[in-house]
Amino acid sequence: MTISKAVITAAGKDQAHLPLQTVVDQSGRARSALELILAEVVSAGIKEIAIVVAPGEQDRYHAAAGNFASRLTFFPQPEPRGYGDAILRARSFVGGEKFLHLVGDHLYVSDHSQWSCAAQLVAVAEREDCSVSAIQPTHESKLRFFGTIGGSPVAHAEKLFEVTAILEKPTPTQAEQALIVAGQRSGYYLCFFGMHVLTPTVMDLLVEAKAALPANATDKPSNINLSDSLRKLIQREKYLAFQIQGQRFNIGETYGLLIAQMALALSGPDRDRILVELIELLARPK
């Protein structure tokens, strides 16, 4: 089944401004980060895109979307109730279809000669006809930033894994006990890439999670976590993870935008120029 819808979450606390920042893309053109994300989505054949934003952010996002603005539908998240709740806001938008989901604070650079990261993922999800999370081997010192999966390689399918466990931001102690995947380098784990194709079952699980929240939690509302629902998804239906040929850059981290910008620049035609500039910077006395 063809995947034609995508949901981008960008409503997180301290996150709203991130997609609105300006970066220079591989071709040397200044664009907003949001525009790059949308380009990534569209490259995968997506037609309609929902963006979950904090209340009042819609206009700024619309303005920053460039040529993609016409494809967007906005869903405000009235209060920060977690990642899962943000996705759930777009339930009506996705209807009963599978959808591509990306986080709004990541930029992606594909290592594949032809396909973007999102396109790689969507192709696998369409072929396998199930939920697929994009993953990337990540050093254990970075585990605190990512959801991490445990699983086993799928026979005769390169870089594809059957997911058996998920821990959100584990310590290496937990990861070693529950998330070792055969064939990975020692000290590396398969962490989420910030990009998933999800089936409608995930929306159902998020609804169940919301229903299970304590009714009187008024002082400090409980959050709905996507990882918890994905963990339940393992029990419900086929759920795979695919190791993308590419890199993700969290622009919310310290120096995250800078590093993402460098990666973009170094993957384009201005690579040599950037390298010369860097060497000159390095050669200067501290």
Add this chain to the structure above:
Amino acid sequence: MRSLIDLIVSSEPAVRDLSMESQVSALTLPELLNQAELLDVFRRDRENLYERVRALFFLYAIHRFHLPTLVPESKPGKISFEGHHHFLHRRFNEAIDVFLADQERSGPSWAVSSALASAYHRLAFQTLADQVRKSVKTVAGNRWMFRMGNPDELPLRLRDELLQRDANLGYPMLRERTSVRMDFSHSAWSDIFFLGMDFPQGARVINASINLAVQGRHQTPEPPLDCCLRVIDQPVLRLVSIDLNAVVEITHLSQVFDFAADYLGLLKAAVIASGLVPAGLEGHQADIASVLRPLVGPGLGLEIVSRVNDIPKGSRLAVSTNLLGGLIAMCMRATNQVSTLTGSLTEADRRIVAARAILGEWLGGSGGGWQDSGGVWPGIKLIEGCAAAAGDPEFGISQGRLLPQHQVFGPAEVDARTRQLLQDSLVLVHGGMAQNVGPILEMVTEKYLLRSGAEWEARQQAIEILAQIIRHLANGDIRAIGAATDRNFSGPLQAIIPWCTNAYTERLITRCRETYGSDFWGFWMLGGMAGGGMGFIFNPTRKVEARHWLWELMRDTKREMEHALPFAMDPVVYDFEINDQGTQAQLLPGGSYPPGYYPLLVPGWLRQDIQSLSLETRAELERVGQLCRSSDQDLATRLIARILPGKADATATRQSLSDLLEIHGFDPIAHQQLREDLLAGRLGLAQNLLPATTTIEDVGDDDVVDCRQSVPHRAIDLGRQAIANGEVAVVTLAAGVGSRWTQGAGVVKALHPFVRLAGRHRSFLDIHLAKTQQAGRLYGCRPLHVVTTGYLTEQPIRAAVERWKHQHQSAGVYVSAGKSVGLRLVPTIRDLRFAWEEMPQQVLDQQQQKVRQSLRAAMLNWAQATGEATDYVDNLPMQCLHPVGHWFEIPNLLRNGLLRDLLLEQPQLKYLLLHNVDTLGASVEPGLLGVHIQNGTCLSIEVITRRMEDRGGGLARVNGRTRLVEGLAMPNERDEFGLTYYNSMTTWIDIDQLLARFGLNRTELNHSERVVKAVRQFARRLPTYITLKDVKKRWGNGQEDVFPVCQFEKLWGDMTSLTDVTCQYLAVPTLRGQQLKDPAQLDGWLRDGSAAATERGCDFVA
């Protein structure tokens, strides 16, 4: 006969569990050598841990016990220096290759077999240690810590809850309270890692987590282990041990890995094992702030506090492992590595904490069993080894996993009534002894692998007893449990390791039976051995009175035996209750410290300029002030006691020391001269050596009289006649305390009842006196027997001799009082470095060696700070004195008039048999006496064939002259390995010739001044050696520090260097000349027939 390899590889228990002894006892020498060769090839290429280790133990046993019975002792053989050098540097495989080549070249011999036995033995334990280390590192959840090589990679972050600062109380505090574990049975030490990993089906333990109260100190039982963690506003890692009075603020990463620099090694091990400072960072040159910044935040640090609630060391309740477990659990909670911040841990969490505790034990250079962190779990549980399965790191290497599984007994297995009954019946005590259980654990491993018949049978019994205890727990039958633990102790445990009991424990048990009869339900050994933590089960109706009675009994028995056994403290009795929760954590407001924290920390803060203190510390001081002013008078009193310490104790110690020095004939002028010589470099370890140009060669056949096989009948007759005529007396040297025997504990080795012979525990002195008794019975006249003493041993030995005389209704035993004493000195840095860097010594296992290096650095600092060659006075007065060497013990007989009195009482007395107290084979042997008489020399010295363990000089031609040379004087380490014979120290002395050499005769012994002058003049002809000895300083609750101190000695063997003293050398059987210097020798001594031979030579009175 089956091949020994069959015993190792067979999957059939009937074959696999055959004793090795049963298979080799009938072999000829070539057959045995062939088996050894096959085993050696086999062990080299096997991957399986068990197969390699069992083959190594078989090879050890062949060379230690079996081959020597097939090779004549007189067959020449020498231990190669190259092999020994490899051995000392832990290159055991290379050492074995060299020794095997020696054997191939010269044929089998006692000497080479002893070297091979030692090397195989060490290699076996090294292989085990390596495997445990590897397994600990590869436990899932532990591996990442060894990969972290840079502080920038540190993945852990402190939980947000701990960073929520309160304006008034500062940062909150995480407090973890943990119980200790008490084992009902460990199925004969089946919790040793190797047993658990090789024999998982037999590795079973039941233990209970218990809270404790020391009677007289605490009101109600509580978890005795208490730890806290909080954020502080300085970028340091502050470690505090309240019970050890120790605080350190770590500013550099390297300090975390410096385990022996202070008393906080266990906290440091916890910091590393919990991953706060991962093990992979060892060697990284960074400030601790670079680690703390990602963990806690910029400018912030951590404080970790531990407190053991007055439980003395040696409790056998696994205090240190459980404290480590509690600390690790707390640190892992704080960094999100386990699932809960507060309350109980889940089973998965407890397992990772236990794995980390094992890692911590290994890092700290200690070692506990796999059940020891049982206090982290709740209640009563069965802990079992489990088979390794595919996917386990142990799979294919060992049969079982490193970590056991725990089954906590619920109410269905042990109901509430039974738990209460247990508490109402069991009197839990610390008997006061704190002994090293390490040698026992090595013996257990060795015996397990050799499957000696009786011991293997005993292991099966122990396993069955554990099953019975489970049934009795289910039935609520505490009386039956008491009977089972008692049966366990007196049966299988002692069958496997006779040394797990001692005379003190046996006395207590006997008195319990005598006094309480059927109301005494049984004895309960805790941990590795008895004497420290122990249990006595009484009828609940009599428990309260029995508890007090037992305390009095222990106190009185300890007073009676404290010179003979290594007591570390006065006995205590505990109240206890079963802890059904396991380790528990709470998040508390800042400032909720355990008692004792402020009295320890505040004086240090007050010594600093208030402006230099951090804001938090200043606020803390204000809070303490407020507490003192408002309610907490106890805190105020303790603070004042800390800030204004008394001086009475120190004065008393010095006073008593000066009294003792005066009483025991201390020579202050000679002492001052010694100090000056030490500081000037005229005396010292390097100056002990003979000149480098000295030639040292082995003796020839003509230099010794070989008495190993037989002596001429005529000599025997001559000797018999002399004994019957009353011409011989025995002199047992017992002035020293036997530092190695109890690691400097200062007990009287001669009186240590170390072995059960003829149904009772016997001391070295008991054995020597019993041998003299037998000589009297056999030859018609019991030789007079003199026991020489020194300042520390005189009174206890005199009392023991009086008891012996009373018991035997017999005279003829005399005590020779010491006449000289030295005062120990703080060693010079030069001597410490010489001892540790220049002299040959055994390199330890990797981590233990690191701990040793750290300790040595601390000792160098101590010597520097205290003052080189200053008087060592910071200990009990008796521990500051030292005997001045065994040479003085014969002159003392002259000076104190005892020899004169003996000659008056028995004028026909002509000969003395002088021997060390630990030479248990020495006896009045008529043949040897006859040889001595026949040859007419002043001295006849007994020597034995050198074995690997016989280090410290020997018989040599020194510059062409045959004499004994001390190891201290050997100018070249290599020379010692060219010598065939080792000095047993046993000497036959012709009294008149000896007196003549002193310029005296029998009549002149009445002139004390002449005697003193003669001794002084003679002493000048002998060298003075400087030695370093370990001395224990005890403090706190059974804590002990060991310091290297400097003392001087003159040694008897140097008599042979004097040209006017005629000597001959008698080669005697090893059984006769070997010495027991270390408790680790005991098991071999028992198994190789030495103990039985000793027993046969004794006439004991029941």
